[in-house]
Amino acid sequence: MSHYLYFDLLATTPCDERVVAAMLPYFTEQYGNPASTVHRAGKRALNAVHHAREQVAALIGAHHSEIIFTAGATESNNLALLGIAPDVRQPNGRRKILTSSIEHRAVLAPCRSLKHRGFCVIELPVASTGRLNMDALEEAIDSDTLLISVQLANNEIGTIQDIAAICALAREYGAAVHCDAAQGVGKIPVQVAELGIDFLSISAHKFYGPKGIGALYCRHDSPFRLVPMLHGGTHEHGLRPGTLNVPAIVGFGEACAIAQQELAHDMAHAAALRQLFIDLICHAIPESRINGDSHFHLPGCISITLPEVDAESIMLATPDIAMSSGAACTSDIPEQSHVLSAIGLPPEAAAGTLRLAFGRGIREEDVRAGVALLTEAYFQTLELS
Template sequence: MNDGNLPNRPARPIYLDYQSTTPTDPRVLEVMLPLFTEQFGNPHSDEHELGRRAAAAVEQARGEVASLIGAEARELIFTSGATESNNLAIKGAARFRRAHEGRSHLVTLATEHKCVLESAKALGREGFEVEILPVGQDGLVDLDRLAASLREDTALVSVMAVNNEIGIVQPLAEIGALTRPRGIWLHSDAAQAAGKIPLDVDALQVDLLSISGHKLYGPKGIGALYVRRRPRVRLEPLFDGGGQERGLRSGTLPAPLCVGLGEACRLAGLEMAEEAERLTVLRARFLAELTARVPGVALNGDAERRIPGNLNLSFEGVETQELIDHLVGVAASSGSACSSAAIEPSYVVQALGLPDWRTRGALRIGLGRFSTGGEIDRAVGILAETVASLRARRGAGGGETAAE
């Protein structure tokens, strides 16, 4: 209530950017707080009780993270997030395999996250041969083309489990069936998949897998990397130090953040199926209401092989940046938050080979744990009115509804 002295605060926008980041679940925050103020020991100080308590909490969290992906706790190392995990996995594996096995060929996809593509490019400058494969208009890898690219000196294939912009779920099990028999290590950036779809590293035949805490209702600044023990995967570390985390990631672990990631993974494992069902219904409701009100809307990427909370939509006659600038009351984005400063069309949507208006008018809608039906209805209204206003201003009426 305004007491007459304070200005009215604007209502918080309807949040539709859950693939950019998620709010920390209050239940996660609750288990983290004691490690900031009461159980604040260094988890690497085993000489006293406070250190041992912190270490025990970290190891319990490690087990929760591992359980979410069907791994052993000793196969998980904590990092600062998926960007570090991806860098360590890709550069660490490539450098180790070239030094010890003479393998210097890497394969990835054009729609990977920037940190994967930039890691691959950095290796290219070190003399590695990097092959970046295209995807189809549905956003999926061409398995035959991938198989044809594999060679005796291929060290690593890196394919993200779920795309961060178009939400497409890649066929990791089929990819693993191609790489494992050839002794090629398979890495997957699972930042957008962990906690949203079931993952089992053994069934998928994945050798390295990256996780980010803030993508699954955990805290920012924490992540994990799965490193397979059998058959053994070995990495060169990115930096030197005290040799923590099996010598792969030196530095004092942030115990509160580790515990937060563990709790987020535990909750995701318990609630994933129910949450996916609810978000699938909300997503269908959003798309149906929007396409009924707005002509000239297209869905980018395969309609079925996507995570429940994702839609990537293009609006004919409206450019993304213009739409976002005028979209008052709704928080949505054009794509990856890591490259949001760029106003050019999304490189991911461009890689699908779609018409120019689709790449220039793409908007990512991300639904999540705290999205409600009422928010969906209000957001559709705001989006429909904004698109109509922009089209009227530009004299563009839009074409027929093109949801695919």
């Protein structure tokens, strides 16, 4: 059997063995409920949660009290967007929400829900590189703007946005900024104080942690406050009721600690693999197009358009390579990627676009083998079309 090549690290990452080892005792040995602090088992669980909260906070330069545990970035995005909008305490009753046209659906969907409820929601255009059009942002923002929500790094093309510049502009108008950083935290340096951001969403499984756990960073001195979307408990400062998932939280914390320690190495490794792939594939198929920003991109992410073929056909012809044609959460939706449309790719080019990502555990020989399989599949598909 051929070696299976997992090149879909933007969809999810394998759980690091060190993360699994940290989690295991909290399933069968340290199984207390962290809300049950009248006895030893509950106190130990609470201490483990507190330690993990500090690990998450340390990775992004936050204070532990600013970390709210959630089930992942999708929930965090919804909590930030829907939680800020209904609050009558927000400054001046503002009603405008600004976002970008290439956001993850976990941001676009709640924004569109707010639009149905009477908010003015504007999806701002991006350049062909995927970078937000700052002129359009400057034209749209005004004293009625409540929130700007822009992702740190795009989940299809890997383009990194200038969040610090967006936050600086927002401060001039007294608006809040939320950032979906699911694809950025653990892959590139993220320091919330340097960005000047109000809210930031994280998912552990995007950087070798467990699935089903994430966090929302809420700046403690922000004038903007969230109201809970769920009710039934006082957990997580009253913003996220329900018994905490202690094993997953411990794993999340460990993933953050590892990422903080190994970030420079991981970035260099991913960047080298990405460049090797580009060099090899563009030599084999010179008409290939690399999408996204050539300077501001995730180290290991590649969005590549192969000419005159359909990406689905290529994936079917390469069962030993895990890759995708877009975001994992929309892979069952038979329509062109809204991200590729927004950067100006015509339908035929979008149909021939693949998304790959390299990182921890992937070797140079894996990339070479993957390019060989892709090249063979490409020319075979081209002959049959």
